[in-house]
Amino acid sequence: MKLRTTLATSALVLGLALQAQAADVPEGVTLADDQTYTFWLLDAIKSMDPQLNTDVEGSDVLRNLFEGLYNEDGNGELVPGVALDHEVSEDGKTYTFNLRDDAKWSNGEPVTAGDFVYAWRRLADPATASEYAWYMELMQVENAPEIIAGEMDPEELGVRAVDDHTLEVKISTPLPYFPQMLVHGSTFPVLQSVIEENGDDWTDAGTLVGNGAYTLTEHQLGERVVMEKTDTYWDADNVVIETLTALTINDINQGLTRYLAGELDRVDIPAGQYPRLAEEYPDQAVSTPYNCSYIYMLNVGEKGPEALKDARVRKALAYAIDRDIIVERILQGGQKPAYNWTHWAIADFERPEVEWADEMDQAQRIEKAKELLEEAGYGPDNPVNLSLQYNTSEDHKKIAIAASQMLKQIGVNITLDNYEWKIHTDRMQNQDFDMARYAWCGDYNEASTYLDLMTSYSGHNNGEFFNDEYDQVMADSKTAENPLEMYQEAERILAEEMPIIPIYHYANVDMINANIEGLPENNVNNTWYGKDIYRTAE
Template structure:
């Protein structure tokens, strides 16, 4: 095994300032070191191996710490692991854990990671993100997820309490980037076995992150306070972080402007231009690695009409993306004609033919395709679009309803709360659904793998040629061209109608420091933040 001593040693030393909030010279800290953060939907789960929600993950990231964290620009830096080594063949990673404690005072060990990863892969856990362990290419992960091998055969073992050895089935260039994702966080086996499903409740939840859960009123707010047992607690300035649920973004903005919320990271559609003029020191828009689409249900439970490629193409062509980003959202978003977010590191956007057409040309082609498929005034196509509760999602769904009406498609809109929306998606109980994917790590495969036959893939798209391209890319020295081909194939098959690539049009209290605006993943850590005196 070749020890990458210089690289890892430098990484550990140079990254240390990024672990903690570091006030600039001359800044005076405010007496109140608390953060009220807006969220749209109620927290679904605080179990790192069970959640599939970006909102949940933002809070889980405060309560737990993975092997690696992300710095302010999204680079991978030491977390629970202070250094690591990689074998010459790229198949074995050895992580050396720092001396750290759980919030109950127990030591954090390599076994806690082994338990968590086996738990995520174990079919009995019913993790919505079991596929993520498989995507990491850990030895035997695919077989364990499929129920063909026991979880104990996963390629992760505790050499000793502070040494974790991970073996991969093939070299995986993006492997380290997966290690800041919540699915890979350690889990306290003793607590989970003692408390069962109740282990994530306030007073019972034990984590190894910078904060510990103090209270959680479902659909109202959840509050975490500093974990004095966190290994770097001495350098954590923010004392308290509260996640405030406000389903209506306009009400959320009103509460922000009233001083009840300190950070709102998704502004109501159309509000950013005004707010940027009125609050130039608070309103900011930055790229965010999420893509918004309308997902087609191609499973046996989906409508027969969507099995016809011509229908799917017509629906996608008819979506006027310029109206969506320029007239409805107005927050720096970009029209999407492919799936992967344009700002992902190393991504080379594909050339998509329809992107070069005018919208009238797209509409005419859409009408012709529907006619070819047998739909028209005498046989109109009717579909239902499902979306989760949000004024913005509603505005967009109404817009798409009108876009599709213009080509002769009748659309019914169904609104569900987030948890119900996701449950219906997971069970293929939908026809067309509003869906957005936020990257789990900063590499194109995090988007493309969603549509892999064994991926999360709630619409159940499947194409062996697509899967083969992703398999090749996983070990390619430069996978960009394979990702580009996969994108082109995906859009040729059109299992979705891409709508736009996200930007985060947000309001941030002028006294708040440490928000990672240059991290396209938008992964943030309250421990790296602080407030200055006005």
């Protein structure tokens, strides 16, 4: 993502478009009387707290209740949020953000630079126990590693309010993509007084105070989330959709049925049904590249099974899974087979050549897998027995069944374990698994959003893959003139050590009501905002 920059005095000033960034309704369009938008969620949202949420679906909700420094437009370009623009020092290590003076919390209080300072310190503070604390470290915010480790007070974090409308951030290493990282929910401001007054209940409907275009009016865990337009948002006059409703439906096929019955405006298309639906509903079925990768994470830590401590076994498992069958026969929605971690559509990324992907066909991979298992001491008299857990979804189940059958061909016995989302993620965080279905959706459009996850200091390295060489490569990438070379080396290490089994790279495969306009069409992150949407008349 390239942003226009101009040189002014001794600082680099970033100018962003200052026009209203809410719904842009073309002249001549007739709006529907009913300005509502109802979308599908597979799982219950674990937390409405920006500093605690870890889920993509949670992010979709929080992006409407809160607003960070910047937002994204339909092409993935940065546009003003609370920040109008920023300046960068000549050494690239000090960012000064100029905040708008009309941003308000839903209780009418002004949003200030101090609210961002409080939120960022809260994120890094070990007392918060956020899985995303490491994001402050990834952003290279000064003193973040020491604070996260409990060696410094959160007040030492390199962020300060110069005044109510000026936020200064100091980072330890220049990062060209630093502004892109600021659209992530963990960096959103929160109101200290509300949290201190209400404790863990501050995110309840009717209590939560946000600064987004909508306010939370109902949250029935695992059933529905309802958000209503608020007149305190700085651009409320240009927000068209009055009500956003998210319905949690664990059965993806039931979700499609309810979409076709008119209960939903958007739903994921179940595996294998895109070709049919695209023919029957060409104005509603959509498939576009999506910045997410689907993998099986392997528990290679102390609590993991003995077999997975051997890289030969891990590689055998990866080689034996036929991705073409999964993508072409099961999914059929424009997804691509994955032989690496980073999504193919990430800006400025090129996958390095790796032997198992580029020099072998599937038959050769299976033969190599059998050889590797034999070398590791496994065979008919000593089979590898593993469990594969996945969260509730008919699609995940289909893929898991297919993978287990493929692995059986090389003598690996797989037991399938299905858990609801919260239990699934809790087990992963506690290393209570052998193999587990996992997907990562990039927090920004740059390869480090994937590759940093596999470092030893990552808050999401649930398989406990700790590799000094890998850590060093990713550390070197932060100061490399051409980080692509480091990223490719990191991918080669993953291919050699195989702590994860890449399965496929996502596409966004949806049914979308033809009367809904304003959703992003060219944003690989699929970052959407209710304030940009509108419903046209039938």
